[in-house]
Amino acid sequence: MPVPSEYPMQYELNGVRVNIHERVRMQLHDFRQIDLDSFEGFGVLVGSKSTTAKEYWIDKITTPMPDDSATRYTFLMKDAGHQQLIDRCFEESQGEEVYLGTWHTHPQQVPVASQDDKLDFFRCIARNMNRNLFFIVVGTEQTKIYMKKGSRIKLMEMTGDIRAT
Numbered sequence: 001m002p003v004p005s006e007y008p009m010q011y012e013l014n015g016v017r018v019n020i021h022e023r024v025r026m027q028l029h030d031f032r033q034i035d036l037d038s039f040e041g042f043g044v045l046v047g048s049k050s051t052t053a054k055e056y057w058i059d060k061i062t063t064p065m066p067d068d069s070a071t072r073y074t075f076l077m078k079d080a081g082h083q084q085l086i087d088r089c090f091e092e093s094q095g096e097e098v099y100l101g102t103w104h105t106h107p108q109q110v111p112v113a114s115q116d117d118k119l120d121f122f123r124c125i126a127r128n129m130n131r132n133l134f135f136i137v138v139g140t141e142q143t144k145i146y147m148k149k150g151s152r153i154k155l156m157e158m159t160g161d162i163r164a165t
């Protein structure tokens with residue numbers, strides 16, 4: 001079982017809770033678009049879920065790789081390394097660790113997912129109907145997490161101790 005104190009960021013929606021590992025929190029923190037010429041950071045989320053599928057733990061993320069591309073306001077994840085990490089985690093954990101969504105940065109203090117972001121979230125969800133997925137958007141002062149509720153993409157509520165990353 002994951003150790004609770006190692007997951008300082010917790011978000012809830014609709015009875016589903018996601019816990020973000022401290023190591024992941026620090027990685028996301030480092031990618032904040034604080035410099036005016038910084039590009040978007042992005043990657044996939046990997047972690048485990050409880051048997052009830054009500055509790056999730058995000059333990060690993062990927063970060064931009066050589067075959068990806070990005071601008072200040074866009075990114076395109078196309079390096080095979082993202083899927084390779086997902087496959088490797090799945091094998092090494094005997095299927096415990098799976099793909100749980102994506103993250104990317106915005107050059108906004110309080111980030112808001114765009115319409116294009118939400119369309120992309122729906123495409124990811126359509127490929128993984130057997131689990132909840134999470135979408136982290138990292139702003140310069142706050143981090144937001146979205147998930148699907150009913151037919152819509154909704155913001156999750158922060159319940160952990162850390163109010164901003």
Ligand SMILES: [Zn+2]
Nearest residue numbers: 106113114117
């Ligand atoms: Zn975005």
